[in-house]
Amino acid sequence: MVMIDAALVQKVAGLASLELSEAEATYAVKNLARILDFVAELERLPEPAPSAADEGIGGFSRLERDDLAQPSLEPETAMANAPAREGTAFQVPRIID
Amino acid sequence: MSDLQPFKLTATTISQKVRGGEWSVRDVANFYIERTERYSRDLNTHLFWDPADVLAQAKVQEARVKAKEDLPLAGVPVLIKDNICTRAIPTTCASKMLAGFRPPYDATVIARLRQAGAIIFGKSNCDEFAMGSSNEHSAFGPVLNPWNRAYVPGGSSGGSAAAVAADLVPVALGSDTGGSIRQPASFCGIAGLKPTYGRVSRYGLVAYSSSLDQIGPMARSTEDLALLLDVLSGHDPMDATSRVDPYPSVASSLGGPVALKGLRLGLVREFFGPGLADGTRAALLAAVKLMQEQGALVEEVSLPTLxxxxxxxxxxxxxxxxANLARFDGIRYGHRxxxxxxxxxxxxxxxxxxxxxxxxxxxxxxGTFALSAxxxxxxxxxxxxxxxxIAADFAKAFGQVDVLVAPNAPSVAFRLGEKSQDPLAMYLGDICTLGVNLAGLPALSVPCGFDPTGLPIGLQLxxxxxxxxxxxxxAHAYEQLCPWTKQAQPPL
Incomplete structure (x- = not known):
């Protein structure tokens, strides 16, 4: 069983591109530990059959569309949610890395 | 329009009367606008509401009715859970992350509803990104249960369930990833259907868990569930998981209690143990007995892997x-x-x-942790x-019986705040609904009674x-045996 502590929670938060306040980190340590403790009951299950759970539920096969050009959104419609724009381009914050 | 009365209308009746020229789309819209204006703020059912937009839609649909177009949902108001994209109408998933977002397109289910003559009647409150079982995780405040405002309406489709229960609309759409249609339907005393995974397109549903999410209808009768399911079902080239095969009409196939004769019902033993509230158990067993009296064959089945x-x-x-929410980075999508x-x-x-x-x-x-190296x-x-x-266990059970019977939750609705600080306690309450999603099966909740405190109980099939x-x-056959379930009115 994995030990959940503040360092692990912060590491996972980093992987998830989240930053946690102290209160949020405390909450996460407590509750992630309880949840992972609970789901540890799965340990006793056998290894899954190869790809058994990957074949789609419902018994239908995955479909692919023909590779044909389709109508797309008008530029003005597509731009409607842009916080900032220049012509038909989305303006994003300057990257200073 | 004196025959437009609260709790007397169904989507089926509205469509018939509108098509028959007895009622106008505008009059029906105005009737529900008045109810929404009166009750939605107190119950906090709506995240977006614009009566002017409703009346504009009504005008368009009225013209189509007059042109005698084929409109199975002529003039029917439908409230939409706020995780389903609606063109130019805000879609927030009850999250600050999407505040102000107006999708540039309609989800396939919305396009189908509009095509069928329905009026999109606003967007309903829900748990943020459909993650929750009480509607307390909305960034815009909890929805209140119309049966008792100190209690949760269930979740995540709590706004849709509470609005239908209060008759602010005859029908609504929800989404069900782990019980999010059935459990709130049960808590609010209405009917709710989670269709088979792949039957209803998910294109335009903001993804939470793509292998589990399914859109479905919520209503005050199974007849209306069937009416909506017929409109929503069908292949969508925009959703690779939607099945190609056509579906025969369900609404036209509904019959009376005769449908129960010889039907093999299986009581899921694991759900009727000591964890089930007495009132819920009594109501479910009474429902089963009624069905048995009409010729249903009842036996216990076990699904131990549940x-x-x-x-x-x-x-x-x-x-x-x-993985799905990784796209919300403040640049491509969402709050910056x-x-x-x-x-x-x-x-x-x-x-x-x-x-x-x-x-x-x-x-x-x-999820990040579970997927990490x-x-x-x-x-x-x-x-x-x-x-x-779990899927194998269900398949085995369906070798013995035709339909399984279960509760939707171990008890009726719980008090606001009772579980909101304890996520594990909240998760444990989902035990009765999750297996269905994991196996991709269809399931529904239909009202079957009230507990001693007056809160509704739902029967899951x-x-x-x-x-x-x-x-x-x-479910329709059962409903005919207890018509009172459709006439129950919360104390607004």
Whole structure:
């Protein structure tokens, strides 16, 4: 069983591109530990059959569309949610890395 | 229009009367506008509401009625859960992350509703990104249960359920990833259907857990569920998981109690143990007895692997959520922090941390952890193994019986705040609904009584994949035996 502590929670938060306040980190340590403790009951299950759970539920096969050009959104419609724009381009914050 | 009366109308009746020229689309719209204006703020059912837009739609649909177009939902108001994209109408998923977002397109289900003559009657409150079982995780405040405002309406489709229960609309759409249609339907005393995975297009549904999410109808009768299901079902080239085969009409196949004669009902033993509230057990067993009296054959069945459903579900759903919600980075999608002078990585982190609520962050972190190197096999792979076993257990049970009978939750609605600080306690309450999603099956909740405190109880019926019609015929037959369930009115 994995030990959940503040360092692990912060590491996972980093992987998830989240930053946690102290209160949020405390909450996460407590509750992630309880949840992972609970789901540890799965340990006793056998290894899954190869790809058994990957074949789609419902018994239908995955479909692919023909590779044909389709109508797309008008530029003005597509731009409607842009916080900032220049012509038909989305303006994003300057990257200073 | 004196015959437009609260709690007397169904979508089926509205459509018939509008098409027959007895009622105008505008009069029906005005009737429900008045009810929504009067009750929606107190119950906090709506996240977007614009009566002017409703009346504009009514004008368009009225013209189509006059042109004698084929409109199975002529003039029917439909409230839409706020995680389903509606063109030019805000779609927030009850999250600050999407505040102000107006999708540039309609989800396929919305296009189908409009084509069928329906009026999109606003957007309903829900748990943030559909993650929750009480509607307390909305960034815009909880929905109140119309039967008792100190109680939750269930979740995540709580706004849709409460609005239908209060007759602010005759029907609504919800989405069900782990019970989010059935449990709130049960808590609010209405009917709710989670169709077979693949039957209703998910295109335009903001993804939470793509292998589990399913859109479905909520109504005050199974007849209306069937009416909506017929409109919503069908292949969509925009959703690779939608099945190609056509579906015969379910609404036209509904009959009377005769549908119960010889029907093999299986009581899921694991759900009728000591954890089930006495009032819920009594109501469910009374419903089963009624069906037995009409010729249903009843036996107990066991699905022992359902004990793994909470663990399997929360790991799989969280893992998929962590991937699906990665797109909300403040650049491609979603809220962007106002802080300046940040690096790209800092900007993404700050935007996500400001935009997402606590429960969403928790599930993203759980999923990230379950998929991370060193833990994948111990958690995610095992959860998939659990899912396979559960699906196999259901398949075995359907070798014995036609329809399974279960509660939707171990008890009736709980008090606001009772579980909101304890996520594990909240998750444990989902035990009765999760297996259905993991196996991709159709299931519904139909009202079957009240507990001693006056809160509604729902009967869950579960059918084999693609047997949504059988499921609705069985539920409809039961409903004919207790018509009072459709006439129950919450104390508004």
């Amino acid at each position: 004990s793994h459903s909470i663990s399997s579900y929360y790991l799989i759903a969280a893992a998929e959520a962590s 922090t106002a802080r300046s002078g940040l690096s790209l990585k800092q900007l993404v982190k700050a935007s996500r941390s400001e935009g997402f609520g606590r429960e969403v962050k928790q599930r993203i972190m759980l 060193g833990y994948y096999d111990a958690y995610y792979a095992k959860a998939k193994a659990g899912r396979g076993l 579960i059918a084999p994949a693609w047997e949504d019609g059988l499921l609705l015929r069985a």
